[in-house]
Amino acid sequence: MIILHHGWRSSASRRVRLCLEEKGLGYEGHVVDMARLEHHSPEYLKINPLGVIPTLIHDGKPLHESGTICEYLDETYPDPPLRPDAPYERAVMRNWIRHIDGLIGNLIIFNWRHHLAKTASQWSDQELAEVLKNIPSKERQEAWLRAARKPYSEEERGAARDKLVTSLLDRMEAALKPSGWMVGNAYSIADIAAVPFVKRIDEEIAPDEVGPRKHPRVAEWWAKIQARPAYSRAKFDPFVTTL
Amino acid sequence: MIILHHGWRSSASRRVRLCLEEKGLGYEGHVVDMARLEHHSPEYLKINPLGVIPTLIHDGKPLHESGTICEYLDETYPDPPLRPDAPYERAVMRNWIRHIDGLIGNLIIFNWRHHLAKTASQWSDQELAEVLKNIPSKERQEAWLRAARKPYSEEERGAARDKLVTSLLDRMEAALKPSGWMVGNAYSIADIAAVPFVKRIDEEIAPDEVGPRKHPRVAEWWAKIQARPAYSRAKFDPFVTTL
Numbered sequence: 144m145i146i147l148h149h150g151w152r153s154s155a156s157r158r159v160r161l162c163l164e165e166k167g168l169g170y171e172g173h174v175v176d177m178a179r180l181e182h183h184s185p186e187y188l189k190i191n192p193l194g195v196i197p198t199l200i201h202d203g204k205p206l207h208e209s210g211t212i213c214e215y216l217d218e219t220y221p222d223p224p225l226r227p228d229a230p231y232e233r234a235v236m237r238n239w240i241r242h243i244d245g246l247i248g249n250l251i252i253f254n255w256r257h258h259l260a261k262t263a264s265q266w267s268d269q270e271l272a273e274v275l276k277n278i279p280s281k282e283r284q285e286a287w288l289r290a291a292r293k294p295y296s297e298e299e300r301g302a303a304r305d306k307l308v309t310s311l312l313d314r315m316e317a318a319l320k321p322s323g324w325m326v327g328n329a330y331s332i333a334d335i336a337a338v339p340f341v342k343r344i345d346e347e348i349a350p351d352e353v354g355p356r357k358h359p360r361v362a363e364w365w366a367k368i369q370a371r372p373a374y375s376r377a378k379f380d381p382f383v384t385t386l
Numbered sequence: 387m388i389i390l391h392h393g394w395r396s397s398a399s400r401r402v403r404l405c406l407e408e409k410g411l412g413y414e415g416h417v418v419d420m421a422r423l424e425h426h427s428p429e430y431l432k433i434n435p436l437g438v439i440p441t442l443i444h445d446g447k448p449l450h451e452s453g454t455i456c457e458y459l460d461e462t463y464p465d466p467p468l469r470p471d472a473p474y475e476r477a478v479m480r481n482w483i484r485h486i487d488g489l490i491g492n493l494i495i496f497n498w499r500h501h502l503a504k505t506a507s508q509w510s511d512q513e514l515a516e517v518l519k520n521i522p523s524k525e526r527q528e529a530w531l532r533a534a535r536k537p538y539s540e541e542e543r544g545a546a547r548d549k550l551v552t553s554l555l556d557r558m559e560a561a562l563k564p565s566g567w568m569v570g571n572a573y574s575i576a577d578i579a580a581v582p583f584v585k586r587i588d589e590e591i592a593p594d595e596v597g598p599r600k601h602p603r604v605a606e607w608w609a610k611i612q613a614r615p616a617y618s619r620a621k622f623d624p625f626v627t628t629l
Contacts (some may be wrong), residue, residue, distance in 0.1 A: 204474055211480045218473035230461035231447055237454045 145170035148190070148254035149197040150177055152228055152258065152382055154339035161335050162213040164373035166220050182233070190211060193279055209238040213332045225335070226305050227327035236326045239318075243340060249303035250281055250340060253348050255290045257382060258312035272341035293315040304349050311340055314359050315365040319360040334368065340381050341365055388413035389443040391433070393420055395501065395529050395625055397441040397493060397582035398452035399447075404578050406457040407616035409463050421505040426520050426585055436522055453483040456575045468578070470570035479569045480577035486583060489553055492546035493583060498533045500625060506534035547592050554583055555601045563601040566610070577611065584608055585622050 147163070149156035157165060163170055175181045175196050178225050183330045190205040198205050199212045199218070199238040214237075217225045226233055266274065270290050270369050278284045289295060295303075316335060318325050325333040345353040354361050368374055388497060390406070390413050392399035406413055418424045418439050426437045433448040434441040442449045444462070449455050460468045469476055509517065514534050521527045532538060538546075561568050568576040588596040588608060598605050611617055611623075 195544050201474075204479050206474070206481075209485060211477050211484070215473050215477040215478065218476065230445075230458050231449070233461065234449050234454050234458040237457065238449075238451050241451060274620070 144202065146173065147171070147197055148173045148175050148187070148198040148200070150175055151378065151380065152254065153196050154254070155195070155345075157339040157377065157379060158209040158335050159197050159199060159212050159216075159282065159340075160377040161338060161373060162216055162332065165225060165330075165335070165371075166216060166273060168216070168220060175386070178259055180274065182362070183274070194277065195283075209235075210244060210332070210336065213240075213335060217332065220271065225330070225332050227329070229327070229329060232327040234295060236331050237328065239325055240336045242314075243311065243336045246307060246340065249306045251286050252295045252303040254299055254382065255286060256294060259287075260290040263287060266291055278374040307340065307344055308349060308352050311337065312344070312352055312361050315341075315361050315364070316358045319364055323360070323364060325364075330371075334364075337377075338368055338374075338380070341368075342372040344381060346382055387445065388582070390414070390419050390440055390441040390558055391416045391430070391443070394621065394623065395497065396420070396439050397490065397497070397586075400585075400620065400622060401452040401581040402440050402459075402577050403620040404440060404581060404616060405468065405575065407619040408466070408468060408573075408578070408614075409465060411459070421502055421594065423517065426517070428610060437520065438526075439464075443614070451581060452538070453480075453487060456578060460575065465530070468573070468575050470572065470574060472570070475570040477577040479574050482568060485557075485577045486554065486579045489550060489583065493548045493586060494529050495538045495543055495546040497625065498529060498587060499537060502530075503533040503537065504529060507589055509534055512550075550583065550587055551592060551595050554580065555587065555595055555604050558584075558604050558607070561599045562595050562607055566603070566607060568607075573614075577607075581611055586625060589625055 145163070145168060145374060147156075147159060149160065149172060151174065160172075175335065177196070182191075182196050183189060188194055190200065191207050191233055193207060196210065197212070201215075207360050213225065219226075226236060228306075263271070263274075271288070274291075275284050276288060278287060280372075315325065322328045324330055325337065326352055341353060341361065344350075353356060353362055388406070388411060390399075390402060392403065392415060394417065394581060405426060420439070424430060425434075425439055430441075431437055432448050433443065440450070440452065441456070442455045442458075444458075456468065469479060476496055506514070506517075514531070516535075517530060518527050523528060528598055558568065560625065565571045568580065584596060584604065586594075595601060596605055596608055
């Protein structure tokens with residue numbers, strides 16, 4: 144029995160949904176509404192003391208961190224494999240996941256202003272202080288504070304956009320050269336880790352960068368990813384309905 | 387053929403040395419002197435574009451990130467095993483490593499002031515600017531800037547100390563309860579990840595916290611760790627000779 148507590152627009156949740164769909168695993172989904180701070184509710188903190196999404200519950204045991212969850216699913220349900228066989232390639236895969244995880248702050252700058260900022264900007268100072276008090280990570284505290292009171296400037300968004308292009312797309316372009324996949328000769332959790340990022344870059348952040356002129360191999364990879372049945376089933380709906 | 391580019395006092399290097407010694411693997415060590423910025427030299431950046439230590443080179447292929455390196459060594463040389471067999475416990479082990487990695491900023495506050503600050507404080511503004519320009523990570527830029535120009539205050543050190551106690555020692559105390567090891571029933575890479583942190587806490591940061599009164603299970607674990615032959619061979623010399 145697999146239960147997934149997730150958000151439709153959360154990048155980490157999207158990774159895990161994609162992994163579950165690639166594996167063909169059924170699961171019971173529970174949507175956690177971040178705008179209503181459900182991920183900080185006492186019930187949720189019982190299964191995930193960090194107050195982040197997603198949480199996977201398998202056989203009654205909870206797990207957090209999307210990269211860890213995906214690798215757990217691959218070890219528990221090895222077929223079809225989503226990790227290379229060779230230890231060195233596995234290591235490169237793990238470092239890719241870590242590297243992309245480290246870029247999440249740049250994505251949040253674009254993501255949170257859509258739905259979370261609307262709610263957060265209406266909190267009183269006292270409500271905001273209460274929210275911030277309950278957030279363990281400094282980076283996330285800052286993100287909520289900015290969503291609530293001080294939207295990121297065009298300059299800051301530009302810097303985040305540049306970082307996503309140079310540290311993700313440029314590196315992917317180089318990595319995809321040998322086989323068309325990020326590591327080894329096949330689709331892996333490294334590709335899954337990149338998908339929610341490339342989706343948002345293509346959709347809103349820098350669409351022309353995910354094209355044949357700027358990053359032709361990424362463009363080809365992105366077309367292949369979207370053509371996979373698991374991608375449709377994982378429901379990467381448009382981030383903002385008015386886009 | 388295993389080559390390790392490392393620093394004696396670097397926490398990540400200490401983890402990898404400990405892992406190699408637990409495995410009984412011989413290696414050729416190359417010391418990288420961070421105070422002389424050898425990790426930013428063109429030769430070093432060729433094997434590690436991030437300019438961090440350590441780098442493991444195995445069969446000519448370079449790897450960075452201590453957690454990734456340790457798991458790679460365990461996959462390549464499975465005996466003696468340093469990971470639990472059960473996928474869930476492996477996942478918990480990986481999340482421990484990630485969690486401890488996220489605390490490194492709190493350790494740097496105590497570590498860098500000893501040897502790196504002495505050198506960095508003598509740089510001219512131009513030399514400092516040149517150094518900062520070549521550091522990819524914002525967190526590390528800040529750490530060098532503080533080492534060079536603005537030592538951390540007693541208040542900042544206090545906050546870092548508290549964080550290490552609550553987010554590492556308190557959590558370890560709970561995790562060690564079932565078996566005396568951090569995950570499952572045996573010594574694993576999760577324990578290795580914690581060792582360089584507990585060493586520094588015990589040595590200088592908060593020695594009374596690593597004792598029978600405050601964290602009895604951590605104290606017992608720490609005694610067991612230090613009694614292992616691999617610990618001596620990995621050379622955790624005193625951090626500062628005058629301590």
